[in-house]
Amino acid sequence: MRNLVGMSVLSAILLAVGGAQASERTATLAVENMDCPTCAYIVKESLARVEGVSAVQLSSAGDRTVTATVTFDDAMVKVTAPTAATADAGFPSQPIGGAE
Ligand SMILES: [Cu+2]
Numbered sequence: 105m106r107n108l109v110g111m112s113v114l115s116a117i118l119l120a121v122g123g124a125q126a127s128e129r130t131a132t133l134a135v136e137n138m139d140c141p142t143c144a145y146i147v148k149e150s151l152a153r154v155e156g157v158s159a160v161q162l163s164s165a166g167d168r169t170v171t172a173t174v175t176f177d178d179a180m181v182k183v184t185a186p187t188a189a190t191a192d193a194g195f196p197s198q199p200i201g202g203a204e
Contacts, residue, residue: 107192111204113144116181127177127178127179128132128158128175128176128177128178129175129178130173130174130175130176130178131173131174131176131183131186131198131199132171132172132173132174132199132201133171133172133173133174133186133187133190133197133198133199134169134170134171134197134198134199135147135162135170135171135172135195135196135198136169136195136196136197137194137195137196138170138195139170143195144153144162144170146173146193146194147162147170147172147190147193147195148162148191148192149194150190150195151172151174151186151189151190153189154174154176154181154186154189155180155181156176156177156179156180156181156183156185157174157175157176157181157186158175158176158177159174159175160172160173160174160175161173165190170201171200172190172197174186183199187199
């Protein structure tokens with residue numbers, strides 16, 4: 105299940121897309137069960153599809169745990185929505201450190 109979709113490439117693209125808006129917030133999720141770039145792609149897509157999410161950045165936090173930093177419009181998105189989205193895709197997640 106490996107392909108060469110690089111997380112760093114995805115992150116660079118998403119960083120370029122993310123812009124500042126008045127009601128933006130970020131939340132960091134610890135995502136379980138991820139073990140290859142395809143998993144990362146699926147998680148990234150599942151988060152990006154949540155309406156109101158403007159940016160998703162993944163970073164490695166160990167062999168099988170990845171953190172996903174999600175930027176979202178807090179007028180449109182509840183903090184629980186990104187967590188539900190990854191769980192629906194087969195990758196349970198939980199917020200770490202609280203939303204800022
Ligand atoms: Cu995988």
